[in-house]
Amino acid sequence: MMKIIVTGSLGNISKPLTELLVAQGHSVTVISSNPEKKAVIAQLGATPAIGSITDTPFLTETFKGADALYVMIPLSFTEPDLGAYMRRAAGSYIQALSEAKVKRVVVLSGWAADLVKAENVEHLFDRLDTSLTIMRPASFYTNFYQSIDLIKGKGLMGKLLTLRYNGLWALLTGKTGLLMGNYGGDDRIVFVSPIDIANAVAEELLLLPEKKTIRYVGSEEMTCNEAAQIIGTAVGKPWLRWVLLTDEEMLRGLKMAKVPEKLAKTLVEMQAATHSGKTMENFHRANPKMGKVKLRDFAKEFAKVYHQK
Numbered sequence: 001m002m003k004i005i006v007t008g009s010l011g012n013i014s015k016p017l018t019e020l021l022v023a024q025g026h027s028v029t030v031i032s033s034n035p036e037k038k039a040v041i042a043q044l045g046a047t048p049a050i051g052s053i054t055d056t057p058f059l060t061e062t063f064k065g066a067d068a069l070y071v072m073i074p075l076s077f078t079e080p081d082l083g084a085y086m087r088r089a090a091g092s093y094i095q096a097l098s099e100a101k102v103k104r105v106v107v108l109s110g111w112a113a114d115l116v117k118a119e120n121v122e123h124l125f126d127r128l129d130t131s132l133t134i135m136r137p138a139s140f141y142t143n144f145y146q147s148i149d150l151i152k153g154k155g156l157m158g159k160l161l162t163l164r165y166n167g168l169w170a171l172l173t174g175k176t177g178l179l180m181g182n183y184g185g186d187d188r189i190v191f192v193s194p195i196d197i198a199n200a201v202a203e204e205l206l207l208l209p210e211k212k213t214i215r216y217v218g219s220e221e222m223t224c225n226e227a228a229q230i231i232g233t234a235v236g237k238p239w240l241r242w243v244l245l246t247d248e249e250m251l252r253g254l255k256m257a258k259v260p261e262k263l264a265k266t267l268v269e270m271q272a273a274t275h276s277g278k279t280m281e282n283f284h285r286a287n288p289k290m291g292k293v294k295l296r297d298f299a300k301e302f303a304k305v306y307h308q309k
Ligand SMILES: NC(=O)c1ccc[n+]([C@@H]2O[C@H](COP(=O)([O-])OP(=O)(O)OC[C@H]3O[C@@H](n4cnc5c(N)ncnc54)[C@H](OP(=O)(O)O)[C@@H]3O)[C@@H](O)[C@H]2O)c1
Pocket: 007, 008, 009, 010, 011, 012, 013, 014, 031, 032, 033, 034, 037, 051, 052, 053, 054, 072, 073, 074, 075, 108, 109, 110, 111, 137, 138, 139, 140, 143, 194
């Protein structure tokens, strides 16, 4: 039995990770910034620790006596400078880890990490005197939840965009809705289930490699339009397409959605790296074993959420 700390509250990866580790008999502490999550965390059989990942004394205290730690830095859509925020959060983790002397650390990163230099904080963890693994998952299935309104063709923006990209046909047939991004169309992408990531993180937390390791995680590879068809079919819109925008169009869209400018540029840069095929090259070079949860499995969960909204 190990004492394991999970950050990321009951998020997409951290919830199934906590459930798995508790089922394996480990003593698990879950960090959340929201005191209202205490009861749910306890119900899962874990110990809640309420505080912020940018609060170094809180982290140091929480990490004391732990054997292993899963580190994630939640994405913030309100921080004007994503890179500065990522470095601040990583610095807080690193200082607390050095003081608490945790032996095993598994850090969540992403498959575009070494292509988006300013926001890549992976290398900062190298200075730790600890067994270190960096997780580089591909594009999460759960990202589709952010597109529910677009898929529904809901609101003026959704309708206008559908008309703009699907033309008069959408207006005449009432077949509204689309997915979009500055990767899309027939770009081939690896998608990943957070459950497969949680399984991979759980495996890694129990290992103790001497040298730093990097592990890519994916569940299924397909084109964006194939993914749109699977998601669309699950919600009764088999015509759904994934429109490929230019970087400029994507940037304009994010600005209209009031995403801070620097963050918007980062998101566009990340997606552009994916559109260029560079993230796929890195993934294929690493040649990881694919996870078990396929997009059709996720699409059933997605449809439930879609119809409730
Ligand atoms: N989306 C993708 O395709 C993709 C691809 C590769 C990598 N990633 C990485 O995956 C990460 C997201 O993982 P996820 O989806 O499992 O997480 P998630 O579902 O977004 O959950 C993260 C949780 O962290 C907690 N949190 C937020 N700020 C906090 C703070 N200051 N202190 C303590 N806890 C805080 C929040 O819960 P509380 O309110 O309870 O605190 C939040 O729900 C991102 O950081 C991203 O870089 C994403």
